[in-house]
Amino acid sequence: MAEFDYDLFVIGGGSGGVRAARISATHGAKVAIAEEYRMGGTCVIRGCVPKKMLVYGSHFAEDLHEAYRFGWDIEGAKFDWPRLRDIVQTDVDRLEGLYAVNLGNVGVEIIEQRAVLTGPNEVQLADGTKVSAKYILVATGGWPAQAGCPGEEHALTSNEIFHLEKKPENIVIVGGGYIANEFAGIFHAFGSNVTIANRSDKILRPYDQEIVGRLLDISVAKGITYRLNAPLEKIEKNVDGTVTVHFKDGGPSQTADVIMVATGRVPNSGNLGLEALGVDLDKSGAITVGDDNKSSVDSIYAVGDVTNRVQLTPVAIREGHAFADSVFGGNPRTISYDNIPSAVFSSPPIASVGLTEDEARAKYGEHIKVYRSDFNPMKNVVSGRDERALYKMITQGPEEIVIGIHMIGPESSEILQGAAVAVVGKMPKKVLDDVVAIHPSMAEELVLFK
Incomplete structure (x- = not known):
């Protein structure tokens, strides 16, 4: 008889756990x-x-407004939050089903219960x-x-915000990170009055602050309020x-339909x-692991946000894959956490890789040496939108x-x-200099720095 019921038991059906299980x-x-x-x-x-x-849905607010400048007459356009909310959740259902199908196709047993550890090689299910x-x-x-x-x-969090019965007329978003700024852009585009309240004087701390400053200027010009x-x-x-919501800074309290807290995530x-x-x-509360994803107990491993190394889905997926290859595939390997590209799907979006x-x-x-291209995208010129890319x-x-690239602008x-x-x-910058530009495009600015 086998010594154990399973070779591997995974607790958690997110991106990292699913990849580890499947591989x-x-x-x-x-x-x-x-x-x-x-x-x-x-x-x-x-x-x-x-x-x-939701970000895609929010883009139509400005595109429909500017359509006239591109020859289109859009009359009677209006936004229906419940329709978008329900369509989004329908697609979430579809994706959830695909995850289950893909796991089933390779023979992974799915257990729809909570599991806790009761021994170094044992778990207990909710039943x-x-x-x-x-x-x-x-x-x-x-x-x-x-x-x-x-x-x-x-207060609500990002867990509940997708399920609102109706669009808030007024919303206060607490926090200064990517989640706060993304939802600020989303709800402002949907027509809500948006305030971001942050406990410090800086937003988006990990990002290049000149780029962040451009986002702050654009957001304020659009009508988003920042309380720092x-x-x-x-x-x-x-x-x-x-x-x-009442503040310790002595400033006025603020009343809204929704208070959303977006101050980070914990393991x-x-x-x-x-x-x-x-x-x-x-x-x-993060599980401490080594480069091989092993915890302080030899039989117990961990990947993804519960380890609090880099809270990004693609990182969790790579960690899960590396775990599977190392433990079961005869191919021990680790992943690098250097120069991980990231993006903030704000309005306009920010993208970053390398050192600020x-x-x-x-x-x-x-x-x-720092090279800059501060320009007005062609689409913005035609539409009359006053938002310069940087x-x-x-x-x-x-x-x-090249040790860092940082961008704010459409499709960044x-x-x-x-x-x-x-x-x-x-790569040396000369490699990019030698690339023929795709014209006209915003991307060509990356090979035309002078």
Whole structure:
């Protein structure tokens, strides 16, 4: 008889766990995956996928307004939030089904129950069943941080915002990161009055601050209000259903239909039995792992946001794949966390890879050169939209090795994916200079820096 019920038991059906389960099964492992809510995790169910669909929907607000300048007469256009909300959720259902199908096709057993660890090789399901596995992979992801003040239960997070019964006329979004700025752009485009309230004086801290400054200027010009240095004091629910947020900065309180807290995400590691087994957690609750994704207990591994290394879906997927190849595929490998491209799907979007200008100056001093292209995209010229794009390229040393590219402007996230090769590949700027430009395009600015 087999020593264990499974070769691998995965807790969590998000991007990292699903990839690890599927690839491990293709390597011949007997695999089960437990998910207590819906297959697909944060990204598919309540994160980047439905959010990007809302972003697409929000683009029509400006495009329809500007259509006249391109020869189109659009009369009677109006926005229907419940229609978009329901269409988005229908596609989420479709994607969830695909995840289950793909796992089933390679023989992974799906268990629709919560699972907790009861031993280094044992988990217990919600119905009381205990099963054993040679290896256990924790891939439970992250969870939205709460407001951390009295009345926090009256605020929504990114988990609930997709399911609003109606579009808010007024919304206060607490936080200054990518989630806050993305939803600010979305709801402003849908016609809501939007305020971003941030406890510090900076938004989007990891991004190049010149690029961030351009977003701030554009957002304020559109009518989005920013309250900086405004930590929360308390949140109150009013008799009429509205919510009032009070601030510690002494400024006026603010009442809105919805208060959304978007102050970050924390590892979803609680009540899994980890501490009792001696699995090391850091102060944020993240599972501490090595480059091989192994925890302090030899049979227990972890990937994705529960490890709090880089909270990005593509990173979790790569970690899950590397785990499967290493443990079951006979191909031990790790992944690099250097020069990971990222994007903020704000309005307009930001895209970034490599060192920011401040980081480059701190590391290399005066041995860097910064190239800028500050231009008005052709579409904006015709439409009359007053939003200039800004591209930056940062190089280092006499060979001008490209160490950072940062952009804000239409389709910047699509354009950066290819350009990121220059940073990851440590290419000299001359390589880009030798590329013939695609004209007319916004992307050509990346090969025309002077």
